[in-house]
Amino acid sequence: MRRYRLDGFAGTSSLRLERCDVPVPGPRQVLVRMRAWSLNHRDLLIAHGRYGRDVLPGLVPLSDGAGEVVRSGAEVTRWRPGDAVVGLFLPGWQSGRPRVDRALGGSVDGVLAEYVVFDEDAVVAPPSHLDFAEAATLPCAALTAWQAVVELGGLHPGQSVLTLGSGGVSVFALQIAAAGGARVIATSGSASKLERLRALGACEVIDHARTPDWGARAAAWSGGGVDHVIEVGGAGTMRQSITAARVGGRISVIGVLGGGPGISPVPLLRKVLCVQGVQVGSAEMFRAMNRALEHHRIRPVIDRVFPFSRAAEAFRHLESGAHIGKVVLTAE
Known part of the structure; x- marks a missing residue:
């Protein structure tokens, strides 16, 4: 499979596309084939070394992505292959008091890869009326x-x-x-x-x-x-x-x-x-939001869509400030 890493913090030029093995999910994890990703201003700050938090070279960037489960661990009960899912920006925050110590694409590896392993409670089902590109815009901004x-x-x-x-x-x-x-x-x-x-x-x-x-x-x-x-x-x-x-x-x-x-x-x-x-939100909030988006038939505003192999171009477009709404990558 292919994935991106930031080998430094010099901006878009630090993005490196590499090949690696498909990860194997643990007993309570799911393997997700990623179908779409979206960028946030935070991703630009991280790429330029201006995020101001503990981010190390070699990081897999991006917090936002959607895909389908292709394999479940032996103890997983919530998901099965074929289910559409969206990852949580803060995988440790299920409900109640904020837990912001682990954030995808920052303190831990993000999702800009063709396959990603998530804990079974670190993903939610997207609104049924959205496609993968639209669902990928939800984890951070929405x-x-x-x-x-x-x-x-x-x-x-x-x-x-x-x-x-x-x-x-x-x-x-x-x-x-x-x-x-x-x-x-x-x-x-x-x-x-x-x-x-x-x-x-x-x-x-x-x-x-x-x-x-x-x-x-x-x-x-x-x-x-x-x-x-x-x-x-x-x-x-x-x-x-x-x-x-x-x-x-x-x-x-x-x-x-x-x-x-x-x-x-x-x-x-x-x-x-x-x-x-305001620091994003919990899994409980995410599910409530998805119900509301589905009820009101709200569709995310997507400015441009780029293929996975042109991630650097997508970063540059976001950095230009010419966009309205979200900049998205889709699988090829």
Whole structure:
């Protein structure tokens, strides 16, 4: 079989395609023939050595992938050959208190290989209406958006939600929030992307390139501040996100796409804001999200699909920032 490794952290040039034996599952494991994979901004940070955590050379990259079980260990009871499955970003977090010590494609090997062994409880069944390429987009971006918007954000009809940009988490947050009856405001610096975001369900769109004070614009449109901001920019956008939020509102901190200076805690105190970091989600959340996606017939937004052998090209496309939604690889 073929798999990719990162032999260093110099970016896309560090990706190496190699051949190796197909792994053998243990008694409580399943062997999955991977049919599709998707990329996240995290994968770029890791490839460039900017992730800031214990990641070693030789890592098999990517956290997100979907495929079919081809072999089960002797003690496996949940799965049988032919079952479609999606891997968990955090294989140790089944439910309850977060367990974030093991993350695929970071602290442990990821899934950018033609065959991968998973513990039987480290995979879930995908929504029945999705194909493998669509299912592969769910483990990181979709589940992160679900936890932020629904599990922590208490999504309800009429709630106002602000999403930033057109990356995977933001687009999933828009789709999920709109399906739940929320009024979604979306930002982008591209007119064509804003048009697409409106078509996906945004009630209002803001061109942040032309409106530097987009936080105040969002607050005014929502009648005094939005209930919930899905914050993916980090220090570069946090000040505007605080401005956008209502008194007593929530900011879910998910990404660090933009750099910038630190912020004073005073505005947080004055507006009595709840600011919470979000780290993907558990298996229990994943199953709940899949039921909701299936019920509402929500389909992931896939920007481009590349064959497995062109993984480096897929990385470069994601890095260009030209995408809307997800960048996907499929088996050849």
